[in-house]
Amino acid sequence: MTRYPPDLENWRRAARIAAEARELGARRAVPGASMRELADLIEESIRAAGAQPAFPANLSRNVEAAHFTPAVGDTLTLAEGDLLKVDVGAHVDGAVADTATTVEVGGGRRFENLRLAAREGVEAGIRVVQAGVDVNEIGRAVESVIHARGLKPIRDLCGHSIERYVLHAGKSIPNVTGMSHERLEEGEVIAIEPFATNGAGSIENGEFGNIQRFRRDPGPTEPVLQALYRRFQTLPFSARWATSDADTAALKRGRRHLQSYPVFVERGGGFVAQAEHTVLVTADGAEVLTRLP
Numbered sequence: 254m255t256r257y258p259p260d261l262e263n264w265r266r267a268a269r270i271a272a273e274a275r276e277l278g279a280r281r282a283v284p285g286a287s288m289r290e291l292a293d294l295i296e297e298s299i300r301a302a303g304a305q306p307a308f309p310a311n312l313s314r315n316v317e318a319a320h321f322t323p324a325v326g327d328t329l330t331l332a333e334g335d336l337l338k339v340d341v342g343a344h345v346d347g348a349v350a351d352t353a354t355t356v357e358v359g360g361g362r363r364f365e366n367l368r369l370a371a372r373e374g375v376e377a378g379i380r381v382v383q384a385g386v387d388v389n390e391i392g393r394a395v396e397s398v399i400h401a402r403g404l405k406p407i408r409d410l411c412g413h414s415i416e417r418y419v420l421h422a423g424k425s426i427p428n429v430t431g432m433s434h435e436r437l438e439e440g441e442v443i444a445i446e447p448f449a450t451n452g453a454g455s456i457e458n459g460e461f462g463n464i465q466r467f468r469r470d471p472g473p474t475e476p477v478l479q480a481l482y483r484r485f486q487t488l489p490f491s492a493r494w495a496t497s498d499a500d501t502a503a504l505k506r507g508r509r510h511l512q513s514y515p516v517f518v519e520r521g522g523g524f525v526a527q528a529e530h531t532v533l534v535t536a537d538g539a540e541v542l543t544r545l546p
């Protein structure tokens with residue numbers, strides 16, 4: 254049995270748009286750049302290309318591994334030498350692509366080994382992909398190339414299967430062995446996303462990273478909130494996208510319907526690099542949807 258999405262062209266289109274937004278974000282991540290403006294620029298480029306952001310542009314720096322996006326009034330700027338993860342999502346009618354790269358702001362080479370480890374990790378994982386493969390083999394491949402650079406993969410961050418409007422569907426794609434033993438299916442869409450670190454190899458929760466999502470439809474008693482739900486479904490979003498006072502007030506009142514995400518911080522205070530591609534599992538390999546030609 255295969256499970257190719259019937260709207261495969263939407264998945265390919267979302268992926269190309271996400272990949273272009275990722276590269277735009279990486280190019281514009283220069284010393285002194287406003288993080289708020291960089292996030293807005295990435296998200297606007299996705300909308301201008303005819304898709305929607307599938308989640309806020311994640312711009313986590315240094316020991317932050319994931320789940321930071323600038324807040325509404327953020328004044329943070331990038332500094333020379335920041336190790337910045339540009340993690341970007343786009344969707345076309347619920348067909349989601351998720352992709353990331355890591356840049357050293359200012360173009361230095363202090364973190365070259367970390368960046369290469371993450372990039373080689375995602376490529377090693379992709380080489381293993383084909384229908385029927387145990388996801389543990391992806392974890393083994395990722396772990397092996399990151400160890401070869403004298404670094405650790407972050408064991409408690411995983412890739413994931415993706416379904417329509419569901420960024421983290423049922424299946425985890427590990428970055429180490431011994432985590433899970435599920436098999437890939439032909440036609441499935443998965444994100445492979447290794448994180449390499451010179452720290453402890455695991456994460457802990459930091460502060461609120463300005464990202465939240467609806468747990469469920471809040472129902473008709475809160476029409477403003479329900480309109481926001483119709484817009485975002487259960488995909489993660491940013492308060493930067495809900496700019497009217499009515500929206501802001503509804504989000505405050507409706508907190509019980511919302512899940513908020515803490516920033517994930519490396520437990521040992523290590524620096525973190527990430528690379529991520531969204532991949533279509535085929536009978537004999539993978540179509541890397543977020544790879545630009």
Ligand code: MN
Pocket residue numbers: 351412413444446529
């Ligand atoms: Mn992901």
Ligand code: MN
Pocket residue numbers: 340341351352353446529
């Ligand atoms: Mn991602």
